[in-house]
Amino acid sequence: MLPTSPSSDSLASTRSSTSPGTPSSVDNYQTISTTSTVTTRRRKLRRPTFEPRTSRLDPETMTKNQDPFRGFHTLFWIVMGAYGLITFDEEWTRVGKAFGGTLFSSFSQDAIILAISDFGLVFSTGFAFVLVKMFAKGWMRYMVSGMVVQHCLQLVFLLTAIAWTIWRDWPWVQSGFFTLHCITMLMKVHSYIAYNGELSEKKIQLKKIESAYAQMKRNDIQIMDDNDMDASAVAGNTDNDTSNDNHIDDLPTNDPVQEQEVYRRRHHRLASEAAAALLQDPAANPSGFDASMLASEVDELKNELRCQNGELWPANVTVANFVDYLLVPSLIYELQYPRTTRIRPMYVFEKSVATLGTFTLLYLTTEHYIYPVVFDPTISPMRAVVLLMIPFMMNYLMIFYIIFECICNAFAEISRFADRSFYEDWWNCVGFDEWARKWNKPVHHFLLRHVYDSSIESFHLSKKNAAFATFFLSSCVHELVMMVVTRKVRLYLFALQMFQLPLIWAGNIKLIRERPRLANAVFWLGMFCGPPLLGVAYCYA
Structure with missing residues (x-):
């Protein structure tokens, strides 16, 4: 295609409309x-x-839809x-x-072994879930080692199915069905591994940006704290000591509105430049970036990682979710699919x-x-x-x-x-x-x-x-x-x-x-x- x-x-962007x-x-x-x-x-x-x-x-x-051609369908x-x-x-x-001619004999030949083989084919796709679970646990990075393992396993999966088909010497009906089903399953597991692998990398990015954002907030609060103490020292020449006590209650740590005002007064930089520089060099000084830009990046990553139940990836990496994906007639994996409310x-x-x-x-x-x-x-x-x-x-x-x-x-x-x-x-x-x-x-x-x-x-x-x-x-x-x-x-x-x-x-x-x-x-x-x-x-x- x-x-x-x-x-x-x-x-x-996609709208929630039908x-x-x-x-x-x-x-x-x-x-x-x-x-x-x-x-x-x-x-x-x-x-x-x-x-x-x-x-x-x-x-x-x-x-x-009152299709005018529905009668032709009948x-x-x-x-x-x-x-x-x-x-x-x-x-x-x-x-x-x-019934019972040449084609029928092709259909019936080795039918039980074909059914068992097809079940084994579907069951063997579980290697995709195991690999993604390793990404979720942090035992392996998707980039680059995970991609190498993914493609090696997929190649073994395909070659094994082809070798088994040729070894059983099935006629064209069984050979075609089993090979096509193998390729279909191969596409499904490739999408499952690749998409979850990308999300695992985004989860790592999210943790880095959140860490930098938290550090930036601490830096900003410290700056405000130092500025307020300097102002209090100057004011102490004319005021009594109670003025300091009254000002302590107004620190940004106790007033989120004032804290946000501090961030808005800082010099703004483009969000893309801030995020790119941070991801290229995680050890860079985060105080050089604008906090609101990083906050926007955090929100965007969280939206991409959000699953159907509202939790973040890897909440979707479960056996039930993987089996559900195998049943869904789609060759691309998504965290959320549109669903009907019942089965008819x-x-x-x-x-x-x-x-x-x-x-x-x-x-x-x-x-x-x-x-x-x-x-x-x-x-x-x-x-x-x-x-x-x-x-x-x-x-x-x-x-x-x-x-x-x-x-x-x-x-x-x-x-x-x-x-x-x-x-x-x-x-x-x-x-x-x-x-x-x-x-x-x-x-x-x-x-x-x-x-x-x-x-x-x-x-x-x-x-x-x-x-x-x-x-x-x-x-x-x-x-x-x-x-x-x-x-x-x-x-x-x-x-x-x-x-x-x-x-x-x-x-x-x-x-x-x-x-x-x-x-x-x-x-x-x-x-x-x-x-x-x-x-x-x-x-x-």
Whole structure:
């Protein structure tokens, strides 16, 4: 997924408001949002936002929003039901059974070991919690040793899963599922470690600044104390000793208002300069800084470290919080997520039934329309591409619906995760850059924060180079999945992914850009041709 460059329009702080698609029922949703912008000493970087939102294709959403196309949604599923019955009948007529063919044997092979392996995969993500706990206890600094340990453990996690998949010699179904789930878990633990590691460094900064601020207050009070004693000595020439006793009651230590007035009278310096100088040299004389600037820095750091319950980091580093994060359908970790107030069992049941029904259609399409083509040596590659266009597009739409509308929403309901915006209207895209942002928002958010923004902050790349690096990494990961699934190194998917770059450039040509319908038609043409071309390339190689 190729994230877009941060723009100035997205730099406003997040408001505690809901989007137009948010249900108004207070029983189901709380209006909670998270901060989406981070200010650095060089620039402001955009961060993904989480707000209470529902998914666009959820029937409940379309009914509440009075969507004029909701009838087509109903018609689509009636047509899909009829399509399933026709395919079932044709498959029964052709081979005498609808289930139990080649694809079914692939699904059932080594199924128990696959389930145990998948459980072990999820359980092994606990190394992330142990590592973050070490940061919280102060046993290890995230910078730089923690980062080295983090990436070494993540590499071992990925290579072990791949080696296990190859050693078990699973067919493509099990291999694809296990590899994709491994990469998903890898992204989740990377975000968990990286975000908590950054917070651990900010906690160290906070302690240093608070210490300097406390020292500055003591210095200011001492200065005022000395000035008051000098003034009292002068006044003692004309007044009796009782004047000193009366003045002692007015010292700043006993009057916070007077104490604050002392700070306001001091020479002000820019907060950024004061904080930067202090963090570069903690042993510097803090009396050279303005206290109000440091106080503002303390407040800002505390806001960034504040958890859902109001306590500061590491109050969130608990087993319960980590398990909750594993259930939340988000690939980026946050201290606070918008939450619903209850779980609706019927909603989870509906999504489960929809998953089962859609998966049945997916199975019938693959068994009846795809397998007979790709395994028939008499069919030429070009004819195979043409024959597979419609079946592959059907499978693409059903896989999208299963993952982002059914599974993500079901886990969101179980974890009371209120932001159900896992995709946007990608079907209206006029270019592949827009599609990359809209069709898979969880991955887009991960790449935006941990690849795009990180490459700008850490390696000082330009926005253009950071976008290219993000796209390149995404292409490599896609090809890695195909290498594990097919046991071949062909780089077809990598090449096709990278070919989107010139397509994105072509989409910005004035002739196409000024004609959205033409641009959308070009986009859909690419979507129709790409998947069957890949399928034929890997199967015929």
